[in-house]
Amino acid sequence: MPQLIRTGVSLEEDLLHEFDHLIAKRGYENRSEAIRDLIREALLSEIVVSNKPVVGTLTLVYDHHVQNLSQKLTEVQHTAGAMILAATHVHLDHNYCLEVIIMKGKSKKLQAVADGMLALRGVELGKLVLTNSGTDIKAGHHEHP
Numbered sequence: 403m404p405q406l407i408r409t410g411v412s413l414e415e416d417l418l419h420e421f422d423h424l425i426a427k428r429g430y431e432n433r434s435e436a437i438r439d440l441i442r443e444a445l446l447s448e449i450v451v452s453n454k455p456v457v458g459t460l461t462l463v464y465d466h467h468v469q470n471l472s473q474k475l476t477e478v479q480h481t482a483g484a485m486i487l488a489a490t491h492v493h494l495d496h497n498y499c500l501e502v503i504i505m506k507g508k509s510k511k512l513q514a515v516a517d518g519m520l521a522l523r524g525v526e527l528g529k530l531v532l533t534n535s536g537t538d539i540k541a542g543h544h545e546h547p
Contacts, residue, residue: 446533449509454508456507459531460530461500461503462503463528474522
């Protein structure tokens with residue numbers, strides 16, 4: 403584990419009180435871990451914006467009765483090639499399916515693939531969640547050379 407360095411932060415009392423409520427609600431044991439996670443999230447935002455390699459999941463809920471929708475989703479995934487690592491398909495009910503697609507690549511390319519699927523007629527809900535690919539984690543739980 404990397405060496406810990408102590409630092410101080412000055413905050414307004416009301417802001418600190420709200421933060422303490424939030425971290426208690428989320429189950430943090432202390433402020434330090436919550437602040438570390440906020441820093442990691444800010445660093446991740448920079449990685450995504452700078453178009454570095456990331457991994458992500460695209461979750462879709464769609465009406466499988468929409469003509470050719472399943473075929474179009476599959477075609478987009480095939481076109482994306484090696485960026486698509488895996489996909490899981492679940493039947494939610496008579497009309498709707500859930501698909502979770504695991505992807506890896508540069509953030510802007512993954513966003514473009516996701517946008518292509520999210521824009522298809524019949525896709526009711528969807529969300530792309532990007533995270534660090536593991537190669538750029540600094541101050542995180544996993545450091546790689």
